[in-house]
Amino acid sequence: xxxxxxxVWRGDSEGGEFVDYTIDVEPGMVVLDCIHRIQAQHAEDLAxxxxxxxxxxxxxxxxxxxxxxxxxxxxxxxxxxxxTITIQPMKTFPVVRDLVSDVSFNYRQNARIRPLKPxxxxxxxEHRMYQEDVDRVQEFRKCIECFLCQDVxxxxxxxxxxxxxxxxxxxxxxxxLEMHPLDTxxxxxxxxxxxxxxxxxxxxxxxxxxxxxxxxxxNAIIPLKERVVDRYYDPLMWLMRKITxxx
Amino acid sequence: xxxSMSPPAAAPDGTKPGGHPTRAFQTVRTDNWKLGPxxxxxxxxxxxxxxxxxxxxxxxxxxxxxxxxFYSPLIYANPQHWAGSPxxxxxxxxxxxxxxxAWPSFLPFALSPAFFILVFPGSFRATCYYYRKAYYRSxxxxxxxxxxxxxxxxxxQGETRLLVIQNLHRYALYGALAFIGILYYDAFLxxxxxxxxxxxxxxxxxxxxxxxxxxxxxxxHSFRHLVGGRLDRFTNAVGAPGLxxxxxxxxxxxxxxxxxxxxASLFWVGFTDFYILAVxxxxxxxxxxxxxxxxxx
Numbered sequence: 205x206x207x208x209x210x211x212v213w214r215g216d217s218e219g220g221e222f223v224d225y226t227i228d229v230e231p232g233m234v235v236l237d238c239i240h241r242i243q244a245q246h247a248e249d250l251a252x253x254x255x256x257x258x259x260x261x262x263x264x265x266x267x268x269x270x271x272x273x274x275x276x277x278x279x280x281x282x283x284x285x286x287x288t289i290t291i292q293p294m295k296t297f298p299v300v301r302d303l304v305s306d307v308s309f310n311y312r313q314n315a316r317i318r319p320l321k322p323x324x325x326x327x328x329x330e331h332r333m334y335q336e337d338v339d340r341v342q343e344f345r346k347c348i349e350c351f352l353c354q355d356v357x358x359x360x361x362x363x364x365x366x367x368x369x370x371x372x373x374x375x376x377x378x379x380x381l382e383m384h385p386l387d388t389x390x391x392x393x394x395x396x397x398x399x400x401x402x403x404x405x406x407x408x409x410x411x412x413x414x415x416x417x418x419x420x421x422x423n424a425i426i427p428l429k430e431r432v433v434d435r436y437y438d439p440l441m442w443l444m445r446k447i448t449x450x451x
Numbered sequence: 452x453x454x455s456m457s458p459p460a461a462a463p464d465g466t467k468p469g470g471h472p473t474r475a476f477q478t479v480r481t482d483n484w485k486l487g488p489x490x491x492x493x494x495x496x497x498x499x500x501x502x503x504x505x506x507x508x509x510x511x512x513x514x515x516x517x518x519x520x521f522y523s524p525l526i527y528a529n530p531q532h533w534a535g536s537p538x539x540x541x542x543x544x545x546x547x548x549x550x551x552x553a554w555p556s557f558l559p560f561a562l563s564p565a566f567f568i569l570v571f572p573g574s575f576r577a578t579c580y581y582y583r584k585a586y587y588r589s590x591x592x593x594x595x596x597x598x599x600x601x602x603x604x605x606x607x608q609g610e611t612r613l614l615v616i617q618n619l620h621r622y623a624l625y626g627a628l629a630f631i632g633i634l635y636y637d638a639f640l641x642x643x644x645x646x647x648x649x650x651x652x653x654x655x656x657x658x659x660x661x662x663x664x665x666x667x668x669x670x671x672h673s674f675r676h677l678v679g680g681r682l683d684r685f686t687n688a689v690g691a692p693g694l695x696x697x698x699x700x701x702x703x704x705x706x707x708x709x710x711x712x713x714x715a716s717l718f719w720v721g722f723t724d725f726y727i728l729a730v731x732x733x734x735x736x737x738x739x740x741x742x743x744x745x746x747x748x
Contacts, residue, residue: 213470222470267471270479270598290479295471295598305469334690337683358594362473363607385684403609407584409597422672422706426580429618430676437618 205230208280209288210238212250216301222290223247229280235291236264236275239303251302259415262350266303267292272352272413294355307351309366313374316398320381321389337385343423344380346416347373353410353420359403369400372410372420379424382431396432401425475602476595484596491589494714495582498721502569505724509563511731512724513540516644517653519724520660524633526567571626572720578620580672581713621673631668634661644741651739653726660716660723667712670705678702 208229211222225242236254243250252275255261259277266275269283269290283289297305325331353372359365370378378399382391395401406429410420418424434441444450466472471479478484505512505521509529512519518540527546546562554562576582587593594601610617638657642648668674679685679699685692705712729735 215468217468219468220470267469267479267598269481271482272598287481290481292471292479293469295467295469299468332690333684334686334692336685336692336696356597358601359607359609361598362594362601363604365607365609369609383683385686387683400609400611402611402615403607405583405587405593405609405614406580407587407594407597409594412597419707421584426672427676427680430621430673431681433618433621433673434676434681437615438621 206285208238208283210242211288211290212239212242212247212303213292214247214250214302215299217299220299220302231281233280234276235268235273235278235280235289238280238289239275239291251300251304253304260348262348265294265305265350265352265355267294267355272355274350274352274415277415294351296355296357296361297351307354310349310351310354310371310373313370314377316370317374317377317381318389318391320384320387322386323388331386333385340383340423341380343418344376346418347376348416349373350415352413352415356409356413357404358407358409359400359405363403365400365403369403370398372404372425374399375401375404375428376418376420376424379428382428392431392435395428396436401428401432404429472600475592475600478596478599480596480598484599488589488595491585494717495586495589498717501721502724505728506563506565506569507560509561509565511728512565514653514727514731514737516641517651517657517727517730517737518637518640519727520634520637520657520664520720521569521724522565523630523637524568525564527564529562529564571623572630575620575623575627575668576713576717578617578623579713580620581709583617620671621677624668624671624673624677627664627668627671628674631661631665634664637661644739647741649740651737651741653730653737653739656723656726660719663712663716663719666705667709667716669702670707670709670712672706672709675699675702675706 205228207226210225210227212225214220214223225246227238227241227245229238229241236252236257239250239252243252252264252266254264254276256263257276259274262274264275265272267273267290268275268278269287270292272294275291291303293299293303294305294307297307297309300306322331351373354360357369357372359369360371375395378391378395381387381389382395404425406421406426408421410425411418411422414420502521505519512522513525518525525541527543527550528541529546529551541564546564551562588595592602593604593607608614634657638654638661641654641657642650644651679695679702682695685696685699687693726735730737
């Protein structure tokens with residue numbers, strides 16, 4: 205057991221301050237355990253969102269020493285023995301209270317995306333697709349909607365562009381539909397114009413913070429950007445479409 | 452409860468609710484986040500300075516049978532330069548006098564053969580998805596690091612306005628693909644000197660250069676898209692994956708290592724040129740099966 209120091213931001217959307225806490229930490233503890241101990245011993249009104257404590261529900265997203273992380277997956281032995289640990293809510297979203305953010309922006313983005321529009325069923329009445337065709341999409345299904353990628357994306361976080369860019373999590377969702385072997389919807393125009401693919405400058409922070417290790421930039425955003433290039437910026441592709449009549 | 456689409460406003464002390472800083476380069480991070488951007492600035496800066504100097508110098512890029520990748524393919528040889536390549540080695544021989552005359556005389560350097568070709572590999576790297584990340588972070592601070600405040604832009608446009616030109620990356624790729632063939636051709640030419648088959652350290656250096664550049668070029672995100680990523684279905688009507696799927700998987704393997712190949716090939720292309728410079732200047736001798744190197748012309 206060792207004594208550890210924490211700076212936890214306390215406040216609401218009107219403002220607040222960092223409050224220092226010192227607690228005893230035992231081997232094996234994660235940051236979320238420490239927050240619970242602070243609640244138990246010093247601040248029972250400290251607000252914190254959590255659920256599974258197994259890195260699968262995506263609820264306990266926050267910023268730990270300035271990095272967007274799941275607090276339930278951040279082990280205390282990753283910090284130096286004398287290091288003060290600073291804990292904040294996510295920067296990109298409005299603060300509700302203490303470590304709890306209002307992430308409803310993300311639900312609104314999700315609602316903007318049209319659902320799968322499958323091609324007609326086969327002669328046997330089934331929708332058939334093969335593993336090789338859905339490997340890419342299945343990677344995106346690992347997303348636990350922790351919104352750490354949305355939090356760290358500088359376009360949303362710092363560039364005041366939330367009206368114009370949907371964010372990495374929803375670029376993933378769009379990619380999972382755009383690449384889906386059954387989907388027939390033409391999503392490329394809105395990926396560029398409505399969801400703002402061109403605003404992403406692929407600095408890959410979303411990929412770096414993803415706790416599910418989804419290749420957000422390489423496997424979703426860049427492939428979508430390339431499909432936008434096919435449609436709007438490549439004269440050879442334009443010529444080929446004119447000749448073949450295909451989109 | 453605030454539910455606006457915009458992020459919460461900053462307080463007069465420059466922090467947002469949540470205690471987050473808002474001014475450029477500020478962060479709560481405690482790790483050494485500056486190291487990555489600094490190494491990138493040092494690495495890219497050193498390469499740009501060296502390659503610019505070498506491209507402008509127009510000399511010591513050839514020592515039989517090795518041709519520097521900064522000058523390959525050699526379109527024209529400039530007879531004004533000493534220690535360049537023999538005129539016969541250039542695709543179109545001696546540089547036309549009209550081109551030499553058209554070159555502004557007030558410039559302190561002559562028209563270098565490198566100027567005809569470096570735009571191709573240069574534009575490929577400049578528009579590369581990996582290097583974009585590297586220089587947006589390191590040189591333009593948008594952002595300098597993850598969860599580090601970017602240099603402020605009043606109306607951030609990303610890659611939609613001026614930088615929409617990045618979308619031409621695939622055209623730079625087409626040029627780069629041709630260069631892979633040309634550089635392997637140079638490496639094979641480096642197996643013969645004075646009509647005699649052989650091999651030297653320079654030959655191996657040239658083969659390694661072409662191979663690393665191939666690893667970098669064939670792992671390109673645009674290439675990955677063009678060979679298969681653009682498809683929604685890799686399989687045919689009976690569920691058999693086609694050639695596109697196999698190629699796409701191979702390219703994806705390289706693509707996952709794109710950053711490593713980008714740096715390794717960047718270093719090696721500079722080293723290859725330096726090796727040829729050093730042999731040509733007589734600083735070192737090329738160990739080979741032909742006997743002593745012939746030296747520069």
